[in-house]
Amino acid sequence: MAAIERKADANPTKAFFVRIITKDISLEDCILDLIDNSVDGxxxxxxxxxxxxxxxxxxxxxxIMIEATPDKFSIIDNCGGMSLDDAVEHAFSFGREATEDHDDYSIGVYGIGMKRAVFKLGGNIRVRSTYDDKGTRSAFAVPINVSKWLSNDKPPWDFDIEEDELLPNNGVEIVVQELTPGAAGAFESPAFLQGLRRTIARDYALHLNRGLRISLNGSEISGWKIELRQSEDFQPMRLEYKDKADNEEVSIEIIGGMAAPPPESNDPEEEADNEKQPHGWYVVCNGRIVLAGDKTAISGWGTDDWPNWHPQYAGFIGIILFTAANAAALPLTTTKRSVDITSDIYRRARPKMREVSTKWIAYTNQRKQAADEAKAKEALAVPVSIYSVAKRATVALPALVSRPAGERLANVHYSVPVSRLKKLAKELGGINMSNREVGLKSFNYTYDDLVGGE
Ligand SMILES: Nc1ncnc2c1ncn2[C@@H]1O[C@H](COP(=O)(O)OP(=O)(O)OP(=O)(O)O)[C@@H](O)[C@H]1O
Ligand SMILES: [Mg+2]
Known part of the structure; x- marks a missing residue:
């Protein structure tokens, strides 16, 4: 059939485009996108x-300084800025081109975050950048009047760039005025600002712990301290391995163990509090925590043969870090606030996460029959930063002796040659077992053999 000369127009309108990209993202997530860009810088x-x-x-x-008030939002960083070439070639385009270089261990993947964030925030936007241009400090600004920009759909879609004064430091400043009603309302709400502060403290904990300063409305945010307890009996696991996603190498690190002694009781009040506790699994992608204190099926609870999370398991923290030169290889959801559970890399990591979780579950079960002994041992374990946890293939938790409450205890002290102890440790389960563990295990072994189970 002969084609008709005229074509059916399929070009998007700017207004449609802006509505679509800002629709399904929360205001808080937009602000985190801007922080991500500064951190990448x-x-x-x-x-x-x-x-x-x-x-x-x-x-x-x-x-990174953020000011959020009902009539103005601003974020200013001193993280190097974007160059004029960056601005001309890609920073303001909607979506990265396939040919762009991604090998920078960034969290930025798609090339949409900044644009989506500023459109969500308001109608009068000014992005300023000061950067090092081969030894000379240079500056430019991109002003965006949203309603004016939306009024003309004709391609090419672009933004004017103008000369600008230097910022005090090399970096980017974004100021948004004429805030959308959603943004203005949120910035008036102490609850929103408090929630944002908490999210920043949690999700950028690893950067904040390395000294990065982030402030919101003039007050600095301190990052969550993530620590695990260590003693002769309690030794966190720390495992490293490499995997591949679409031929891109991804390094994986898993750390897990006791962050705090388990709770005394399972009463509902403690359970409610427990939800706010930082315990559970953390997933980190190129340094950013994308899932924190997870107690859901995403990190495995209630799937396969893991039980659902229960307040009894509080005290456990596991952290899995995925690191890749190309962020597209990371098991991220598109909003970067959770994990893509269908990703092969994540699926292959799950059994390793499961191993440490189930050991902790078993410990908290055993603990019910030997509470005094458990508490005494837990009290000896001291918090160590996750940065200084030693490599160890699996978590070590104390072997507890079940006994009726109030039963008297006997202490056993004896000396044996180290070489024999090590040989026995190997047979009992691991060369890294503590002397105490070897002693207890061999006692229980002999007891079961000669006296029999109770
Ligand atoms: N604060 C900043 N400092 C330096 N460069 C920046 C900053 N903010 C944005 N840019 C530049 O603008 C580009 C576009 O940012 P945008 O957030 O839109 O996309 P992205 O970070 O590449 O990907 P994603 O959509 O996954 O966030 C960045 O890749 C970076 O080059
Ligand atoms: Mg980004």
Whole structure:
């Protein structure tokens, strides 16, 4: 059949486009997107290395200041800024081109975050950048009057760039005025601001712990301290391995153990509190916590043969870190606030997460029959930062002796050659077992054999 010369127009309108990209993202997530960009900038200034836990990079010279009031929003960083070429070629385009370089261990993947955030925030936007242009500090600004920009759909879609005064430091400043009703309302609400502060403290904990400064309305935010308890009896696991997603290498690190002694009781009040507790699984992608204190099926609870999370398991923290030069290889959801559970890389990690979780579950069960002994041992375990946890293939938890409440205890002391102890430890389950564990296990073994089970 002969084609008719004229074509059916399929070009999007700007208004449709803006509505679609801002519809399904929360205001809080938009602000986190802007913080992500600043953090990526700081990391670029530090040479874009893998963001493992061992890395001692000091981020204390970088700061991100956010002001959120009912009539104005601003974020200003000193994280190096974007160059004029960045702005002309990709920073303001909707979506990254496939050919763009991604090998920078960033959290930015799609090329949409900044645009989506500013459109969600308001109608009068000014993005300013000051950067190092081959040894000379240069500056430019991109002003966006949203209603004016929306009024003309004709391609090419672009934004004007104008000369600008230098910012005090190399970095980016974004100021948004004529806030949308949603943004103005939220910034008036102490509850929203408190929630935002809490989310920042949690999700950027690893950066804040390295010294990065983030402030909201003039007050600095301190990052969550993530610590695990360690003693002869309690030793967190710390495992590292590599995997591949679409031929891109991804490094994985898993750490897990006791962060705090389990609760005394399972009463409903404690249970309610428990939801707010930082316990559970953390998933970190290129340094950013995308899932924190998870107690749901996403980190495995209530799936396969794991039980559902129960307040009895409080005290456990597990952290899994995925690090990749190309952020597209990370098991991220598109909003970057959770994990893509269908990702092969994440699926392959789950059994390893399961192992440490189930050991903790077993410990908290055993503990009910030997509460005094457990508490005494837990009291000896001291908090250590997750950065200093030693490598260990699996978590070590004390072997408890079940006994009726009030039964008297006998202590056994004896000396044996170290070489024999090690050989026995190996047979009993692991060369890294503590002497005490070997003693207890061999006692229980002999007891079961000669006296029999009770
Ligand atoms: N604060 C900043 N400092 C330096 N460069 C920035 C900053 N904010 C944005 N940029 C530049 O603008 C680009 C576009 O940012 P945008 O958030 O829209 O997309 P992205 O970060 O590449 O991907 P994603 O959509 O996954 O966030 C960034 O890749 C970066 O080059
Ligand atoms: Mg981004």
């Amino acid at each position: 700081a990391w670029r200034c530090e040479g874009s290395r893998p963001i493992g836990l061992q890395d001692g990079t000091d981020l204390s010279k970088y700061s």
